[in-house]
Amino acid sequence: MTKTKVRKIAGVLCCLLIVGVTACKGNEEREEVSKADDTNNSLVCYVGHGFWEGSLDPVKGAFSYGWSFINNALLKVQPEGSYVGDLAESWSISEDALVYTFVLKEGIRFQDGSEFTAEDVVFTYETVKKNQGENEKVDLSKMVSVEAEDSRTVRITLSEPYSPFLDMTAQLGIVPSDGYDSVVFDEMPIGTGAWEVVQYDAGQQLIVKANEDYFDGAPNISRVTFVDMDNEAAFSNAQSGQLDIIMVQPNYAGETIEGMHMEKLATMDVRNVSLPCRALQQMTAPDGTSVKAGNDVTSDLEVREALNIGIDREQIIENAFNGVGVPAYGFTDNLEWGNAPEMKDGQIEKAKKILEEAGWTDEDGDGIREKDGLRCAFEVYTPSDEQDRYRLAAALAVEAEKLGIKITVKQTTWDEITAASYQAGVVWGFGQFNPIVLHQLFAFETFLTAQYANTPGYENAETDALIQEALDAPGHDEAVEKWKKVQEVYAGEVPYLYLVNIEHCYFISDRVDISKETQVPHPHGHGIPIICNMKDWKLL
Amino acid sequence: MTYVRYLGRTVFRMLSLLIAVSVLSFVLMEAAPIDPMTAYIGTDSALSEEAKEEIAEHWSLKDPPVRRFAAWAENFLQGDWGDSITFKRPVKTVILERFRYSVWLMLAAWTLSGILGYVLGLAAAVRRGSLGDRIIKTLCLVLQSAPTFWIGLLILSLFAVKLRWFPIGLAAPMGKLADEITLADRIYHMILPALTLSVLGIGKITLYTRQKMLEIMESDFILFARARGESMAQIVLRHGIRNTLMPAITLQFASFSELFGGAALAESVFSYPGIGSALTAAGLNADVPLLLGIAVFSAVFVFAGNLAANLLYMILDPRIREASAR
Numbered sequence: 049m050t051k052t053k054v055r056k057i058a059g060v061l062c063c064l065l066i067v068g069v070t071a072c073k074g075n076e077e078r079e080e081v082s083k084a085d086d087t088n089n090s091l092v093c094y095v096g097h098g099f100w101e102g103s104l105d106p107v108k109g110a111f112s113y114g115w116s117f118i119n120n121a122l123l124k125v126q127p128e129g130s131y132v133g134d135l136a137e138s139w140s141i142s143e144d145a146l147v148y149t150f151v152l153k154e155g156i157r158f159q160d161g162s163e164f165t166a167e168d169v170v171f172t173y174e175t176v177k178k179n180q181g182e183n184e185k186v187d188l189s190k191m192v193s194v195e196a197e198d199s200r201t202v203r204i205t206l207s208e209p210y211s212p213f214l215d216m217t218a219q220l221g222i223v224p225s226d227g228y229d230s231v232v233f234d235e236m237p238i239g240t241g242a243w244e245v246v247q248y249d250a251g252q253q254l255i256v257k258a259n260e261d262y263f264d265g266a267p268n269i270s271r272v273t274f275v276d277m278d279n280e281a282a283f284s285n286a287q288s289g290q291l292d293i294i295m296v297q298p299n300y301a302g303e304t305i306e307g308m309h310m311e312k313l314a315t316m317d318v319r320n321v322s323l324p325c326r327a328l329q330q331m332t333a334p335d336g337t338s339v340k341a342g343n344d345v346t347s348d349l350e351v352r353e354a355l356n357i358g359i360d361r362e363q364i365i366e367n368a369f370n371g372v373g374v375p376a377y378g379f380t381d382n383l384e385w386g387n388a389p390e391m392k393d394g395q396i397e398k399a400k401k402i403l404e405e406a407g408w409t410d411e412d413g414d415g416i417r418e419k420d421g422l423r424c425a426f427e428v429y430t431p432s433d434e435q436d437r438y439r440l441a442a443a444l445a446v447e448a449e450k451l452g453i454k455i456t457v458k459q460t461t462w463d464e465i466t467a468a469s470y471q472a473g474v475v476w477g478f479g480q481f482n483p484i485v486l487h488q489l490f491a492f493e494t495f496l497t498a499q500y501a502n503t504p505g506y507e508n509a510e511t512d513a514l515i516q517e518a519l520d521a522p523g524h525d526e527a528v529e530k531w532k533k534v535q536e537v538y539a540g541e542v543p544y545l546y547l548v549n550i551e552h553c554y555f556i557s558d559r560v561d562i563s564k565e566t567q568v569p570h571p572h573g574h575g576i577p578i579i580c581n582m583k584d585w586k587l588l
Numbered sequence: 589m590t591y592v593r594y595l596g597r598t599v600f601r602m603l604s605l606l607i608a609v610s611v612l613s614f615v616l617m618e619a620a621p622i623d624p625m626t627a628y629i630g631t632d633s634a635l636s637e638e639a640k641e642e643i644a645e646h647w648s649l650k651d652p653p654v655r656r657f658a659a660w661a662e663n664f665l666q667g668d669w670g671d672s673i674t675f676k677r678p679v680k681t682v683i684l685e686r687f688r689y690s691v692w693l694m695l696a697a698w699t700l701s702g703i704l705g706y707v708l709g710l711a712a713a714v715r716r717g718s719l720g721d722r723i724i725k726t727l728c729l730v731l732q733s734a735p736t737f738w739i740g741l742l743i744l745s746l747f748a749v750k751l752r753w754f755p756i757g758l759a760a761p762m763g764k765l766a767d768e769i770t771l772a773d774r775i776y777h778m779i780l781p782a783l784t785l786s787v788l789g790i791g792k793i794t795l796y797t798r799q800k801m802l803e804i805m806e807s808d809f810i811l812f813a814r815a816r817g818e819s820m821a822q823i824v825l826r827h828g829i830r831n832t833l834m835p836a837i838t839l840q841f842a843s844f845s846e847l848f849g850g851a852a853l854a855e856s857v858f859s860y861p862g863i864g865s866a867l868t869a870a871g872l873n874a875d876v877p878l879l880l881g882i883a884v885f886s887a888v889f890v891f892a893g894n895l896a897a898n899l900l901y902m903i904l905d906p907r908i909r910e911a912s913a914r
Contacts, residue, residue: 092762101869103676180639181646182676184629189638234677247765250675250685251861252758255765273763277859281757284749290762433872462631463621477632484634498640499623500631572632 089587090271091560093293094282096575100254100274104245105233106221107175112185113571114481115580118256119221119239122150122169122202123214125481125568129316129384131218131524135164135240139217145209145522148217150202156263158224160238166196171225173204186220209520211527215482242267242583251276267583292557295575298372298436301553308555311562313578315552315570316383317479318376319440320544321428323352324471326505333496341470341496341505345426348419350406351453352542357391358399359447365548367443369436376549378535382569385483385531388546389539399451410452417452425454428473432459437475440547469503470496476544479572483518483531490538491515506543554578561586602891606884610664613883614657617876624649624874628673647673660880670877674869679881682866687885689759690855690862693778694847697785697854702840705790709797709836710828714820716802724794732791736850740784740857747780754780757859781858788850789843796839800832834905837897844893848886 104110106119114125116134124134133139136150156164173194176183190210195203206213227238235248240263243256254274258267275282279297286294286305296303301310326342333339345351361375378388403409408417408424417424428444430437438459445455455473465474478485488494490511494501511534518530552574556562563584570577625644629635635643644650648659663670669679712724731739748756755761759777760769804810804827813823852864863882870878 090763098869101675105676108676179646180642184633184635184639184643187635187639189636189642249760249766249861250677250682251865252760253762255763271763275758275762276861277757278856281744281859284756288749288752288756290756461621462626463623466623466626480632480634482634485632488634498637499626 089269090273091269091292091557091585092273092275092290093579094275094277094285094291095293095295095578096573097276097278097282099576100248100276101251103234104237104248104254105223105230106237106239107172107179107183107223107228107230107233109183109185110237111221112183112219113577113580114215114218115568115577116221116241117579117582118237118241118243118245119223120241121218121220121222122152123218125218127566127568129382129386129481129569131214131384134218135169135222136217139214141214141523143522145211145520146206148204148206148213149197150204150217152200152202153263154200156240157261158227158238158240159244159259160224160227162224162226164222164224164240165199166202167199168222168225169202170194170196171228172220172222175223175228176220186216188216188220209522211519211521211524212482212484214524215484218481243272246271262583265583268586269582272582286555292560293562293578294555295578296553296555297574298369298551298553301370301372305555307559308557311554311556311564312372312551313554313564313567313570314374314382315479315550315572315577316380316386316481317477317550317570317572317574318379318546319437319475319477319548319550320376320546321441321444321473321475322469322504322544323355323473323542324504325352325507325541325543328471331496335497339470339496343426343471344422345424346473346504348406348408349541350402351408351424352545354399354402354451355448355453355545356542357393357395357402358451359444359545360394361547362394364440364443364447367446368439369548372551372553373548374551376546378539378546379478379486380549380569383481383483385486385528387532387535389536396450403452408452415449415452416454423454424452425456426472427456427458427468428475429458429460429465429468430475431462431465437477441473441475444545444547466499469500470505473545474503476500477550477572479550479570481571483527486531486534487515487519489544490534502543504543506538506541508537508541511537550574552577559588561588598895602888605891606887609883609887610661610880611657613880614653614660614876617871617874617879618653620871620874622872622874624673624876627873627875647671656876660877664880664884669881672870672875672878672881674873674875674878675866679877682878683863683881683885686861686863686866689860690851690864692774693782693785693855693860693862694851696778696782697851698789698840698843698847700782701786701789702793702836704786705793706797706833706836708790709794710801710824710832712794713798713801713805714824714828716805721798725798728791728794730791731787732795736784736788736853737857739787740781740854743780743784744857759860759862777860781854781860784857785847785850785854788846788854789840792843793836793839797832797836800835801828804828804831834901837900837904841893841897841900845890848890 111117111119116124120134122134122136123131126132135152137153139148139150141148152166158164173188176186177188177191180188190206190208190213192205192207197203221239223233224238236245242259242262244259246255246257248254253276257271258269260266282291282294283296285291286308289307323346324343325347327347328342328344331339331341365371365373365375377391379386403417407419410417428441430441438457441457445457448455488498488501490502490506492507492512495505514530514534514537518527518534521527521530552570562578563581566581566584568580648656660670672679672682675682708724712721715721748754755777761773810823810827813827851862852867855862855864856868867882870882
């Protein structure tokens with residue numbers, strides 16, 4: 049009697065399960081049908097986790113990469129790294145380098161139908177200036193005023209000469225002065241760009257459609273969905289044929305996905321290790337706090353030089369990133385101002401000779417050199433949430449050991465890295481269009497004042513003078529010239545050991561052409577930059 | 589009169605809980621080795637010092653902790669939960685947007701684990717020592733000790749990746765517009781995370797019910813019932829359920845806190861855009877207003893669960909009702 053009861057219960061449970069499973073199967077078929085319906089001219093992409101969680105409002109720093117998407121900026125960056133007008137037809141800079149005048153293109157309309165005029169530029173710049181705290185990407189602190197001379201001309205006045213301001217104008221997307229609403233624009237920004245927001249579910253997906261009236265030509269693809277999930281989930285989805293574009297980490301480079309092929313796209317993102325240039329000492333920061341800064345090993349120029357020419361960067365990239373990446377000796381050539389020295393690495397014998405002549409010899413036979421009782425050893429820090437930086441440091445340590453230099457790799461939080469950064473090496477990642485990064489890394493005035501800036505304590509009067517000249521330069525070209533010189537001067541002193549120029553890996557569906565020739569060099573932040581030229585993408 | 593006193597006591601307890609939770613969360617956040625400025629602008633930022641000043645001022649990053657907490661508390665009491673520095677949107681908007689997803693997930697998992705756990709517990713106790721009982725017991729012990737995210741990964745890789753019965757992640761089909769999404773779509777996307785989350789509670793409720801039921805089965809009144817010739821079904825229906833349902837319900841309501849914690853893990857495994865992912869982001873970015881908002885919100889949620897258990901007890905069990913009325 050009781051046995052049958054239990055059987056009945058079990059039977060009911062089984063039925064429920066079967067019903068559930070068949071219901072799901074039915075669902076799956078339905079989904080496939082709906083997918084087939086609209087795959088004709090639409091894409092589903094994964095370009096990284098966490099890009100689609102916050103506000104989409106350019107006033108709050110969204111899409112400030114240097115290329116246009118929903119909104120256009122005054123300028124935009126080109127595939128070879130130089131600037132060209134986007135909403136601006138032309139621009140000029142006054143002799144005293146204080147006044148920037150932009151002449152705007154005519155006949156451009158926002159997606160809501162309103163006409164784009166100088167008023168909108170003034171409104172956007174003023175709003176960002178007023179709410180600088182909400183925008184961590186576009187820095188308008190040097191801007192004094194912005195005025196519309198007429199409906200097509202905008203005049204921006206700075207408080208002091210500051211050549212990187214021009215780069216900023218490529219980063220700030222213009223919003224319509226009449227239609228702007230700071231709450232609505234978090235989800236549904238209106239711009240002049242090639243893409244219009246259809247729907248935004250923060251943390252889940254962003255759906256955009258082509259702006260058929262885009263002034264620079266309507267996109268070929270009519271609708272694109274960006275999904276937000278983690279890398280592994282995205283990879284599984286790609287394997288089951290759900291995604292057309294998926295960003296992957298270099299360690300996936302060896303994988304294959306049916307119907308997709310791997311693309312490695314060029315970036316301007318370089319990874320380097322800071323090498324403290326000063327002997328260890330107690331220093332006083334400008335704000336009065338006492339800081340222990342310097343490192344007795346890396347402050348020896350010969351040690352830094354030996355590392356620079358002795359390590360084999362190809363090998364490091366092979367070990368750390370499966371061979372994905374390009375050896376880097378400085379900022380990359382795809383930046384207008386990038387100027388890496390011509391040099392050859394992997395010269396182990398030459399490096400050893402430098403060290404020996406400098407007095408670094410292995411006396412106790414443990415494979416690590418010493419000088420006056422000091423072991424040729426130092427630490428390199430990496431953030432614990434970034435495995436690729438750890439792998440890079442570990443691969444560097446292997447190469448350094450061949451020269452008799454011991455590198456101990458530490459993984460910790462940015463807070464602790466900050467504290468240690470003045471006495472040890474840190475793996476940094478830099479990649480942006482704006483050359484102001486050179487001021488941050490090499491100007492002595494940033495040492496001990498700004499976080500993450502010039503942690504090696506590099507000090508060179510010639511460099512400082514050149515940086516100031518670059519900042520004060522009245523024209524973009526003059527500034528670029530100076531920035532290039534800055535890099536020539538510091539190169540011999542190796543305050544940073546450049547290792548690799550990252551490449552971004554994506555699997556692309558075989559039916560999609562991402563127009564590689566119009567891709568701009570990708571800035572720091574793997575994932576999203578691939579959409580820089582989405583307007584030019586085609587379905588094959 | 590007693591009800592008024594009960595109400596007063598409850599409100600007092602809730603307020604003290606909320607204060608404790610917010611203070612503790614704030615202190616923990618302050619002690620965490622995360623610099624909110626770094627989390628916000630990144631380590632490769634070349635912002636000028638002026639701009640950084642303005643950012644610090646706008647988000648009150650430089651004020652002394654006590655003043656910051658006081659400012660937050662004051663605004664919070666006036667209904668302003670502040671803005672999330674991570675998402676650059678009002679905390680209230682973020683929480684409500686995310687909770688919309690989480691609440692259905694939690695509700696489904698909670699109901700499923702309650703009903704299934706209770707039925708399994710009863711079944712196991714009735715057939716004590718049988719193969720079924722042993723399987724249920726072992727399974728429950730395994731589920732009870734296995735971490736949620738691990739179970740989630742197993743379920744994900746089996747049902748979604750390998751068998752492809754279910755979607756891998758998200759709460760809605762990719763690329764589908766909100767007004768095209770059907771209830772079936774939502775349920776379909778919720779099944780795996782809800783299953784994972786229910787596994788968290790099922791072991792406990794099953795083992796508890798089984799134990800309780802066994803005690804009852806050995807009592808004198810069951811012996812008497814058997815002697816009267818009642819069938820097993822009658823015994824379970826007349827005596828078993830009556831005596832085990834109440835504690836099970838209480839236990840289930842009291843599990844709200846685990847439900848909330850489990851949801852965060854299940855959501856992250858299934859890329860489900862619920863409150864869990866917002867909580868993780870808040871923690872990693874030292875987003876104090878968002879973290880405090882979620883902490884307070886979840887404390888209220890858990891408190892409500894426990895309160896509901898108490899009230900249900902009073903309503904359903906005449907003995908307690910009379911005792912508290914006295």
